[in-house]
Structures are given as structure tokens and as C-alpha cells.
Amino acid sequence: MESVHVFAPATVANVVCGFDILGFAVEAPGDEVVMRVTSKPGIIISKITGDNGRLPLNPEKNTVSVSVRHYLQSVGRNDLGLDIELHKKMPIGSGLGSSSASTVAGLFAAKTLLGDTRDAAELLPFAIEGERMACGHGHADNVAPALMGGFVLVRSYEPLEVIRLPFPKDLYCAIIFPEVDVPTREARQIIRNKVALKDAVTQWGNIAGLMSGLYTNDIDLMGRSMQDVLIEPVRAMLIPDFYKMREIAMDNGAVSFGISGSGPSVFAFTKDANTAHKITQNIQQHLADIKIASQTYVSGINGVGPKILGQH
Amino acid sequence: MESVHVFAPATVANVVCGFDILGFAVEAPGDEVVMRVTSKPGIIISKITGDNGRLPLNPEKNTVSVSVRHYLQSVGRNDLGLDIELHKKMPIGSGLGSSSASTVAGLFAAKTLLGDTRDAAELLPFAIEGERMACGHGHADNVAPALMGGFVLVRSYEPLEVIRLPFPKDLYCAIIFPEVDVPTREARQIIRNKVALKDAVTQWGNIAGLMSGLYTNDIDLMGRSMQDVLIEPVRAMLIPDFYKMREIAMDNGAVSFGISGSGPSVFAFTKDANTAHKITQNIQQHLADIKIASQTYVSGINGVGPKILGQH
Numbered sequence: 001m002e003s004v005h006v007f008a009p010a011t012v013a014n015v016v017c018g019f020d021i022l023g024f025a026v027e028a029p030g031d032e033v034v035m036r037v038t039s040k041p042g043i044i045i046s047k048i049t050g051d052n053g054r055l056p057l058n059p060e061k062n063t064v065s066v067s068v069r070h071y072l073q074s075v076g077r078n079d080l081g082l083d084i085e086l087h088k089k090m091p092i093g094s095g096l097g098s099s100s101a102s103t104v105a106g107l108f109a110a111k112t113l114l115g116d117t118r119d120a121a122e123l124l125p126f127a128i129e130g131e132r133m134a135c136g137h138g139h140a141d142n143v144a145p146a147l148m149g150g151f152v153l154v155r156s157y158e159p160l161e162v163i164r165l166p167f168p169k170d171l172y173c174a175i176i177f178p179e180v181d182v183p184t185r186e187a188r189q190i191i192r193n194k195v196a197l198k199d200a201v202t203q204w205g206n207i208a209g210l211m212s213g214l215y216t217n218d219i220d221l222m223g224r225s226m227q228d229v230l231i232e233p234v235r236a237m238l239i240p241d242f243y244k245m246r247e248i249a250m251d252n253g254a255v256s257f258g259i260s261g262s263g264p265s266v267f268a269f270t271k272d273a274n275t276a277h278k279i280t281q282n283i284q285q286h287l288a289d290i291k292i293a294s295q296t297y298v299s300g301i302n303g304v305g306p307k308i309l310g311q312h
Numbered sequence: 313m314e315s316v317h318v319f320a321p322a323t324v325a326n327v328v329c330g331f332d333i334l335g336f337a338v339e340a341p342g343d344e345v346v347m348r349v350t351s352k353p354g355i356i357i358s359k360i361t362g363d364n365g366r367l368p369l370n371p372e373k374n375t376v377s378v379s380v381r382h383y384l385q386s387v388g389r390n391d392l393g394l395d396i397e398l399h400k401k402m403p404i405g406s407g408l409g410s411s412s413a414s415t416v417a418g419l420f421a422a423k424t425l426l427g428d429t430r431d432a433a434e435l436l437p438f439a440i441e442g443e444r445m446a447c448g449h450g451h452a453d454n455v456a457p458a459l460m461g462g463f464v465l466v467r468s469y470e471p472l473e474v475i476r477l478p479f480p481k482d483l484y485c486a487i488i489f490p491e492v493d494v495p496t497r498e499a500r501q502i503i504r505n506k507v508a509l510k511d512a513v514t515q516w517g518n519i520a521g522l523m524s525g526l527y528t529n530d531i532d533l534m535g536r537s538m539q540d541v542l543i544e545p546v547r548a549m550l551i552p553d554f555y556k557m558r559e560i561a562m563d564n565g566a567v568s569f570g571i572s573g574s575g576p577s578v579f580a581f582t583k584d585a586n587t588a589h590k591i592t593q594n595i596q597q598h599l600a601d602i603k604i605a606s607q608t609y610v611s612g613i614n615g616v617g618p619k620i621l622g623q624h
Contacts, residue, residue, distance in 0.1 A: 021517045155521035155537060156514075163524050163533075197505055197542070200512040202468075204519045205333045209467035211523035212475050221475075225467060230509070 003036040004112045005310040008105035009149075009302045010090050011097035012173070012267050013141035016226040016258035017206040023097075023141040024151040025302040026173055029090035031098070032309065033064065033105035037113060038081035043069055050088030062086075063099050064106035067130035071110055071123060082110065091295060094177045095261035097142030099134035103127050104146040108306035120147045120305060124162060142261065149305030151214060167301050168217045174254070174276035175297040176245065176283045177265040182238045190234055199229045219271055223255035226269070232259055239264045240292055245283050252279045273298060315348040316424045317622040320417035321461075321614045322402050323409035324485070324579050325453040328538040328570035329518040335409070335453040336463040337614040338485055341402035343413040344621065345376065347421035350393035355381055362400030374398075375411050376418035379442035383422055383435060394422065403607060406489045407573035409454030411446035415439050416458040420618035432459045432617060436474060454573065461617030463526060479613050480529045486566070486588035487609040488557065488595045489577040494550045502546055511541045531583055535567035538581070544571055551576045552604055557595050564591045585610060 009030040013023040038044075043065045045057045059065035064086055072078055084106060092098045107123045124144055132138035144152040144162045151165040209225030212218070236242040239259065245266055249257040253275040254268035266283075270276040280296035287294045321342040325335040350356075355377045357369045371377035376398055384390055396418060404410045419435045436456055444450035456464040456474045463477040521537030524530070548554040551571065557578055561569040565587040566580035578595075582588045592608035599606045 018516070018520070020513045021520060153517070153520050153524060155517045155524075155533075161521070161536070163521065165524065191509065193509055194506045195509050195512055197503065197507050200507055200515070200542075201332045203512070204330070204516045205465070205467045207516045207520050208330070208333060208465050208523050209473070209475065211520050211527075212465060212467075212477065215523075215527040221467075224473070230512075 001113055001115075001311050003034065003312050004109050004308060005032065005034045006105045006109040006112065006306055007032050007309050008101045008108060008146050008306040010101055011142045011145045012175070013097060013139075013261040014231070014259065015210065016228045016232065016256065017203055017210055019228070019231050020139060020141055021154045021207075022151065022210070023145040024167070025145040025149050025305060026175065026297065026299040027302045028297055028299050029096070031089055031101040031105050032087040033102070033109045034085040034087070035106070035109035035113060036083040038083050040081045041079050043082045043084065045084045045086065047085040048088065049086075051092060054092055055086070055088070063103050063130035063134045066133055067103045067126045068106045068110045070129045071107055071126040074126070075114065075116065077114065082113075091177055091179075093181060095182065095259065095263045095265040096175065096177065097146060097261060100127065100131065100142035100146045103130035103134075104143060104306055108147070112308060112311070121162060123147055125160065145305075147305055150301060150303045153211075165211070165214050167214050167303075168219050170271055171219060171301055172270045172273050172276040173299050173301065174249070174268045174270060174279040175260065175265055175299070176267070176280055176287070177295045178240055178287055179293045179295070180240055180264050182262065182264040190238075191231055192234070195230050202229050219255055219269070223269065226256035226258060228258060235259055235263055239266065241286065241290060242266065244286065248282050248286055249279050252282055254279055273300075313425055313427075313623050315346065315624045316421050316620060317344065317346045318417045318421040318424065318618055319344050319621050320413045320420060320458050320618040322413055323454045323457045324487070325409060325451075325573040326543070326571065327522065328540045328544065328568060329515055329522055330453075331540070331543050332451060332453055333466045333519075334463065334522070335457040336479070337457040337461050337617060338487065338609065338611040339614045340609055340611050341408070343401055343410070343417050344399040345414070345417035345421045346397040346399070347418065347425060348395040349425060350395050352393045353391050355394045355396065357396045357398065359397040360400065361398075363404060366404055367398070367400070375442035375446045376414050378445050379415045379438045380418045380422045382441045383419055383438040386438070387426065387428065389426065394425075403489055403491075405493060407494065407571065407575045407577040408487065408489065409458060409573060412439065412443065412454035412458045415442035415446075416455055416618055420459070424620060424623070433474060435459055437472065457617075459617055462613060462615045465523075477523070477526050479526055479615075480531050482583055483531060483613055484582045484585050484588040485611050485613065486561070486580045486582060486591040487572065487577055487611070488579070488592055488599070489607045490552055490599050491605045491607070492552055492576050494574060494576040502550075503543055504546070507542050514541050531567055531581070535581065538568035538570060540570060547571055547575055551578065553598065553602060554578065556598065560594050560598055561591050564594055566591055
């Protein structure tokens with residue numbers, strides 16, 4: 001094989017009550033990477049589309065090439081020459097795991113070119129290196145579901161342990177990205193370093209409830225459990241009309257509503273695609289009324305993760 | 313039916329990482345209540361055994377009669393006359409849910425005498441009233457498993473929502489009660505009101521991991537997840553040679569080790585009864601060497617909760 005074309009999905013991290021430990025992958029949007037073996041050793045990024053010039057072509061500074069280089073080093077293939085095209089098909093800085101989708105597409109492409117048959121989950125340490133570069137924090141709650149598909153629990157970082165979780169097959173996700181700027185670093189910095197123990201207890205009761213709902217296909221229990229008393233009240237301030245969007249979502253039949261990652265994207269869970277479409281339409285209309293452009297997506301949960309779109 | 317004799321089990325609350333939200337019931341020890349219908353309205357406590365005179369016979373001050381009275385009021389049967397004998401068959405102030413076992417035995421006896429066929433779980437609000445009186449804090453993580461059996465998650469207090477969890481059938485519990493005094497109120501008061509967010513994240517990753525282990529019968533995952541970075545480091549100071557006891561437990565094949573409730577009892581999970589016996593014997597010997605008497609118990613998980621020992 002000399003070239004491969006890979007898609008990797010957007011992801012929703014935190015999932016309201018699971019700050020830094022939970023995430024899931026969606027079917028769309030996502031990013032694509034076309035990777036070719038070249039005769040000259042080293043990694044180059046020959047093209048990036050869809051980024052409005054915001055991402056670096058310099059392979060030392062791009063998360064895709066940096067994580068792929070870590071991977072090649074680990075398998076002793078620094079001798080390989082790779083040409084990477086990155087096609088951004090989802091918004092940057094949206095809170096939907098944009099850098100993770102690119103990184104995972106790159107790593108999965110490299111793994112495929114090398115004929116490496118390991119479980120994609122084993123690429124996680126290299127993807128985390130990419131995240132560390134993109135956000136200044138080597139978190140795994142976007143890259144793990146992007147790599148592994150479905151819902152993923154990051155139980156522990158030291159040692160790293162991630163767990164695939166089951167999820168209800170009739171669960172749908174409505175995503176709205178209001179086109180305002182909420183940089184990940186800043187969204188993380190405004191969070192308090194200390195929290196009240198009683199709030200932490202409320203939070204871990206909800207996390208345990210969400211886990212129970214996932215394991216028992218109880219979407220209503222998932223909804224009751226998806227409350228965040230710690231992070232959301234702070235981050236919601238950075239998101240336009242957050243509580244109004246929640247009201248619209250819940251009034252239109254959402255099971256739950258919250259911030260995706262560090263925002264500004266928000267998401268709702270529903271029990272069918274029609275309800276999800278109604279929610280995205282109504283929230284998009286509300287945002288348009290207050291002069292905020294938005295992009296919306298309706299998707300089932302992506303149980304697969306990255307996929308090969310073509311190879312030669 | 314004029315009289316009933318009921319057993320209710322001891323319970324292990326917190327389960328290391330699930331402070332205030334998780335608990336499970338054991339097969340032994342536990343408390344017993346004998347309850348008789350009398351001709352004179354009102355509740356009396358005619359006898360308490362096994363308490364060394366520490367518990368009040370005054371029905372206004374005893375958690376058993378207080379919770380039973382709340383229950384009778386709720387079903388409109390204040391007219392009933394009840395005579396209660398309480399037989400303590402487990403140590404008081406041990407961190408094994410002693411007051412909960414008594415309260416649940418009393419409530420289950422009253423429910424049985426009234427022919428009330430509701431699920432025992434519906435008695436939980438009355439049992440919580442008993443806990444509020446016993447510990448100054450209306451927590452549910454002992455009474456819920458004592459009433460419902462097995463592992464129980466207290467997802468939320470307002471509104472109250474408890475969830476029965478599955479558990480591995482080959483899980484055993486070794487319990488050691490070092491006979492030193494750790495009052496529940498004080499054990500709660502030394503806990504810090506504020507915790508570091510990063511520690512809370514570690515904790516809820518572990519809680520989610522423990523939930524995953526329970527749902528997938530993965531005892532090793534349960535063990536890896538049963539780490540408490542928040543409460544144990546503080547409460548361990550009140551327990552003699554806590555870290556030495558952990559070392560003995562782990563060296564003898566324990567899957568996990570921690571404080572039961574607010575202590576001083578400690579417990580270990582094992583995959584068989586023999587390992588649990590070896591652990592209790594070795595820890596009891598170590599405590600004897602440092603002149604501390606102890607009581608030990610080995611038990612499977614009690615999936616049933618309270619049970620009727622006799623009725624007339």
C-alpha cells in the first residue's frame with residue numbers, strides 16, 4: 001500500500017458530569033487525512049484544507065505530524081518518508097475535539113500504511129502527545145473515543161487505563177456550534193482549582209448514575225445523571241445564551257443538554273433522530289435571532305472510530 | 313401475625329472511592345429485632361441485648377423506634393401498639409453500619425407485621441430519618457444496602473434515587489474491626505470541606521471504573537479502581553496501623569483494601585473465602601501483637617438484605 005485516505009470522528013468530551021474522564025464519538029463531523037509513502041525519509045505536510053490558514057504546515061508544530069512521528073519512533077520506522085494532506089471537515093476551536101480528529105486520522109493512516117494490526121486503542125499514548133501540543137494538557141477524553149469509537153472512560157492516567165463502555169443503540173446526539181471563540185486553554189483556566197466536597201459527592205453520584213444508565217440501556221437514567229454542578233456553571237458564562245439553549249432543547253424533548261468539551265459547542269441527547277433535528281433547528285433559529293451564526297449536526301453514536309475511505 | 317423476628321445485615325459504606333454514594337451488604341454480622349403487636353397504642357422498647365447498656369430504651373431516642381414511628385405515621389397506623397426487642401449481634405461504632413442494621417431490622421419487622429407488600433427499598437426515607445438521629449447526618453449509603461441487599465448506588469439525595477447494582481458472585485469480603493473508638497461524627501468532621509479538582513477527577517475516574525467492574529464482573533478492575541485519594545488519607549490517621557494492615561491484606565492476596573464507612577473497621581475484597589480467612593487471621597494476629605483486640609468476619613456479598621428468622 002502506498003497511500004491511504006482516513007476519516008476520524010469528532011468527539012464530545014466530559015459528557016456533562018464526567019469532566020476529564022468521559023467522551024464519545026459521533027458519526028459526523030470529522031476530519032480526513034490522506035497519507036502517502038515517499039522516497040525521502042521524514043514527515044512533510046503538503047496540504048491543509050478547510051482551516052482558513054489557521055494550522056501550521058511545519059511538521060514540528062502540527063499535532064498530526066508530531067503524534068505520527070512519536071508513533072514511528074516507537075515502532076523503529078523513523079526511516080519512513082510520509083506526505084500528509086489534512087482536510088479539516090469540522091470547525092477548529094469548537095469543543096468537538098477538532099485536533100483529536102486530525103491526530104487520530106493521522107495515526108490511523110500511519111498504522112494502516114505500516115500494516116500494524118494492533119488495536120487502535122494502543123495508539124492512545126501517541127495521540128495524547130498530540131493533545132499536549134494542541135491544548136497544553138495531555139488529556140485523553142477526546143482522542144480515546146476518536147480512536148476507539150463509542151463511549152470511553154479514561155479511568156486513570158498513571159497508569160493510563162481506558163475502558164470501552166456500552167451505550168444504547170437508539171441514542172442520538174444533536175450538536176450546535178455557535179460561532180464564537182472559546183479557546184480551550186482559557187476555558188480550562190477559569191475553572192476553580194478547589195471544589196466543595198459536597199459538590200464533588202453530587203458529581204460522582206451522577207457519574208456513577210451515568211455509568212449505570214450506559215450499562216443498562218437506560219437513557220432516562222443517563223439524562224437524570226447528566227448534571228454538572230462544578231464545571232458547567234463556570235464555563236456556561238463563556239457561551240452565548242447557554243441556559244436559553246438548554247430550555248429550547250429540553251422543551252423540544254431532549255433527554256439531557258450540556259457543553260461539549262470546553263465549548264462553545266453544546267449537545268443534547270435524544271431518543272430519536274427527529275427530536276434531535278427539531279432541537280438543532282430551534283436552537284439555530286434562536287442563535288440567528290441574536291445574530292450568532294451556528295453550525296449543527298445530528299448523529300448517532302459512532303461505535304467504530306476511524307475508518308478507511310480509500311487506499312492504493 | 314402477632315410477632316416477627318428479623319435479621320438485617322451489616323454494611324460497608326463508601327467502598328473506598330464511593331464516599332457517601334456506594335455501599336454493600338454482607339451476610340454476617342448483623343442485628344436482630346423481635347417485634348410484637350400489643351394492645352396498647354404506642355411503641356415501647358422492652359429489651360436491648362448485646363449493647364453493654366450503650367443504647368437508649370427511650371423510644372423517642374432510639375433510632376429503631378424513631379424510624380418505625382415515621383413509617384407508621386406514613387401509613388396512618390399510629391394507633392398500633394408495638395413492643396420491640398433489639399438484639400445487637402454486631403459491634404457499635406465499628407463503621408459497619410450498626411445503627412442501620414438495627415433500624416432496617418425494625419422497619420422490615422414493622423412492614424412484615426402490617427402485611428405491607430411494597431419493595432423494601434420504599435422504606436428508605438424512614439431509615440434515613442433513623443440515620444439522621446444516629447449520626448447527625450441523614451446519609452443512605454448504609455441503610456440502602458441493608459434494606460435492599462447487594463451493592464447500592466445512592467445517585468442523588470434530592471430527589472432521593474437509589475440504584476441496585478450487579479456484583480460478581482465470587483466476590484468475598486474480609487472484615488476486621490480493631491476495637492478502638494472512632495466516633496462517626498468526628499470521623500466526618502476531620503474531612504476537609506474543599507478538595508482539589510484534580511483529586512476529585514482522579515476519584516470519579518475510579519468510581520466510574522468500580523461501576524464498570526461491577527457491571528462486567530471484573531474483580532481486578534474493581535480492585536484497581538478502589539483507590540481513595542481524598543477521604544482515606546485523612547481517616548486512616550484515626551485507625552491503628554492502617555497502612556500495615558493494608559500491606560498484610562495485599563501481601564496475602566487481597567484485590568483491594570480500605571476503610572469501611574468512617575472506620576475503624578477495614579475490609580478487603582478477595583476472589584475466594586480462603587484468601588479472606590487468611591487475611592483476617594494475619595491482620596488479627598498483627599493487631600494482637602500491638603495489643604489491640606479485634607473482631608473479624610468473612611462473608612460473601614449479601615444479595616438479599618433483611619430476612620425473617622421467625623414469625624407467629
